[in-house]
Amino acid sequence: MINVVLVDDQQIVREGLKIILSLDNEINILKEAENGKQLLKILQEIQPDIILMDIRMPFMNGVEATKIVKEKYNNIKVIILTTFNEDEYVLQGIRNGADGYILKDARSHDIIKAIKAAYNGDILLDPAVTTKLIRAFNSMSIDKQNPRIINKQKKKLELLTQREMDVAKLVAQGNSNKDICHTLFLTEGTVKNYLTNIFEKLELSSRTELALFINQIEP
Numbered sequence: 001m002i003n004v005v006l007v008d009d010q011q012i013v014r015e016g017l018k019i020i021l022s023l024d025n026e027i028n029i030l031k032e033a034e035n036g037k038q039l040l041k042i043l044q045e046i047q048p049d050i051i052l053m054d055i056r057m058p059f060m061n062g063v064e065a066t067k068i069v070k071e072k073y074n075n076i077k078v079i080i081l082t083t084f085n086e087d088e089y090v091l092q093g094i095r096n097g098a099d100g101y102i103l104k105d106a107r108s109h110d111i112i113k114a115i116k117a118a119y120n121g122d123i124l125l126d127p128a129v130t131t132k133l134i135r136a137f138n139s140m141s142i143d144k145q146n147p148r149i150i151n152k153q154k155k156k157l158e159l160l161t162q163r164e165m166d167v168a169k170l171v172a173q174g175n176s177n178k179d180i181c182h183t184l185f186l187t188e189g190t191v192k193n194y195l196t197n198i199f200e201k202l203e204l205s206s207r208t209e210l211a212l213f214i215n216q217i218e219p
Helices: 011-021 036-043 062-072 087-095 108-119 127-140 147-157 162-172 177-184 188-202 207-217
Strands: 002-007 027-033 050-054 077-082 100-103
Touching: 002 011, 002 036, 002 108, 011 027, 011 108, 027 036, 027 108, 036 050, 036 062, 050 062, 050 108, 062 077, 062 087, 077 108, 087 207, 100 108, 100 207, 147 188, 147 207, 162 177, 162 188, 162 207, 177 188, 188 207
Parallel strands: 002 027, 002 050, 050 077, 077 100
Antiparallel strands: none
16 A cells, blocks of 8 residues: 655645546545645654655645655655746755655646656656657756867766666656566566666666756756
């Protein structure tokens, strides 16, 4: 059973998500919260597997809450609920350790799939959203446009073996661990080991950060 906490200041959104998630008998809604402060109080009593959290909320938004959650409860997966016009918030959420993101208007099947993927250590990245975030990231970050910084990042890529690079590129394209297994004829345990090495060598902490990193260097 995958235990989930929903965090959104709009009750109608939470109700809609509950209806969607109730379609799958492997997902259980433990609690709901209206903002980050309420979420942190809940986490003092129970720790879910997944937090499905909006970005823009009063008192404490999803970006701030993600940072605190990841500092105190690193084993909890955080999926950000976003819209197409919240690039800067999503990027900051990723920097704060969010495990991924999903559009609020995503299909029921895709929301359920994203939760299960995160639970299993994957996160399915919507290629259209990822491309948009990369463009926003490049336009908002002056440092990333600095040739010295770019060259430094390219040097980091040289630390990867060819197989690790193959895995990294497939993650950047939005593939799950299972997809990578089929493409490269590897076991899931081997893929996870490769990802651990990749994160360590590139000094990254999530698949989303890896996707952004690879797509910046190799557009």
